Amino acid sequence: xxxxxxxxIAIVTGGSSGIGAAIVHRFTENKAKVISIDITEPEYDLEGxxxxxxxxxxxxxxxxxxxxxxxxxxxxxxICANAGVVPPWSRIKDTNxxxxxxxxxxxxxxxxxxxxxxxxxxxxxTGTIVVTGSINSWKGDANISSYVASxxxxxxxxxxxxxxxxxxxxxxxxxxxxxxxxxxxxxxxxLRLDGSSVDVESYLQSVGQVxxxxxxxxxxxxxxxxxxxxxxxxxxxxxxxxxxxxxx
Numbered sequence: 001x002x003x004x005x006x007x008x009i010a011i012v013t014g015g016s017s018g019i020g021a022a023i024v025h026r027f028t029e030n031k032a033k034v035i036s037i038d039i040t041e042p043e044y045d046l047e048g049x050x051x052x053x054x055x056x057x058x059x060x061x062x063x064x065x066x067x068x069x070x071x072x073x074x075x076x077x078x079i080c081a082n083a084g085v086v087p088p089w090s091r092i093k094d095t096n097x098x099x100x101x102x103x104x105x106x107x108x109x110x111x112x113x114x115x116x117x118x119x120x121x122x123x124x125x126t127g128t129i130v131v132t133g134s135i136n137s138w139k140g141d142a143n144i145s146s147y148v149a150s151x152x153x154x155x156x157x158x159x160x161x162x163x164x165x166x167x168x169x170x171x172x173x174x175x176x177x178x179x180x181x182x183x184x185x186x187x188x189x190x191l192r193l194d195g196s197s198v199d200v201e202s203y204l205q206s207v208g209q210v211x212x213x214x215x216x217x218x219x220x221x222x223x224x225x226x227x228x229x230x231x232x233x234x235x236x237x238x239x240x241x242x243x244x245x246x247x248x
Contacts, residue, residue, distance in 0.1 A: 003231045005032035009073050010230070013056060013114055014083030016042040018182045019132060019222060023080050024049055026223045027230075035069055035076075038083065056083050056110035066117040076121040078230045081114045082132040084150075086184065089143035089192060100146045107150035108157070115161055115172075125169035130229045131158050133174040133241050135248060155241055162239030171238040173229045177222045178245025179207050212247025 010027050014020035015036030021044065027034045034049040036042060042051055054065040069076075085106040087099055115129065122129070136148045137155040154174065162172040179185060181204060189200050198206075208215040222244045228234050229242070 002026070002030050003227055003233070005030040005231075008032040008077040009035070009075070010078035010080065011035045011037065011069070011076055011118060012080045012082060013037045013110070014132075015051070016040045018184050019177070019180070019219060020080075020082040022219050022223050023082060023226055026227060027078075030227070032078075033073070035073065037065060056113060057105040059113055062110075062113045062117050066121065070121055074121070075123045076118070077123055077127060079114065079118045079122065079127075079129045080132070080226060080230065081111050081118075081129060083110055083114070084132060086147055086188065087144055088188070091142065092145050095146065103146035103150055104153075107147065108153045111154055111157060115157065119161075119165055119170065122165075122168075122170050126232070127165075127168075127170040128230055128234075129161065129165070129170065129172045130226050131172070131174035131241075132226075133158065133176045135176050135178050135243060135245050137174075137176055137241055158241055159239050166238060171234070173234070173237055173239070174241040175222060175225045175229065176241050176243045176245070177217065178211070178243070178248050179204070179216045180219050180222060181216065182219060208246070210248065211245065215246055217244045217246045 016038035134151040137151040
């Protein structure tokens with residue numbers, strides 16, 4: 001059952017596509033007022049959602065957007081810090097430094113700026129932050145070292161911000177999806193399988209076979225966990241990163 005969020009105001013970064021767009025849709029279904037922030041415009045037009053276009057890696061842009069938000073919504077209940085990027089596969093010795101820096105900028109520097117400026121608007125005692133991490137917040141991967149490094153850093157920020165903002169009663173948690181069949185993942189898999197006899201569906205089924213539940217998790221299951229962490233039902237939970245990976 002969905003949570004009644006009729007009196008809640010939520011910010012969602014990376015809200016134009018993928019998991020971010022799914023969060024926006026779920027929260028608006030739950031009657032929350034949602035503020036989407038992304039570098040690209042969303043393709044959807046939802047009642048109850050306003051969008052701000054912003055490069056979250058640029059502090060001046062982040063300051064400007066949060067100032068605009070504050071003028072209309074002085075107090076925020078929920079921040080879903082979801083913006084992120086997954087780079088193409090590359091071994092460390094073949095990774096261009098500019099590509100490395102871009103992943104760090106998008107995945108960790110923008111997260112810091114979101115928490116730093118967004119926390120100032122969160123309601124004391126009930127405000128909550130939910131960060132989209134990854135199973136790579138714990139696990140290494142030979143092909144995406146920059147992504148792994150950024151998601152390890154995100155876990156550090158979750159734990160540190162929980163201790164810091166807990167002084168105002170603000171909770172900070174995260175969700176760690178395993179492989180999820182988003183459009184972005186399917187596009188990456190197609191590139192990796194180019195020239196192979198294996199199709200995308202067979203590949204995803206093989207990935208699922210290594211999990212305890214013998215399948216990959218769904219985007220709805222990820223959103224269910226985010227919804228839980230954003231609600232009062234998780235009021236005693238902070239500083240945690242919860243895996244949604246069907247038991248990898």
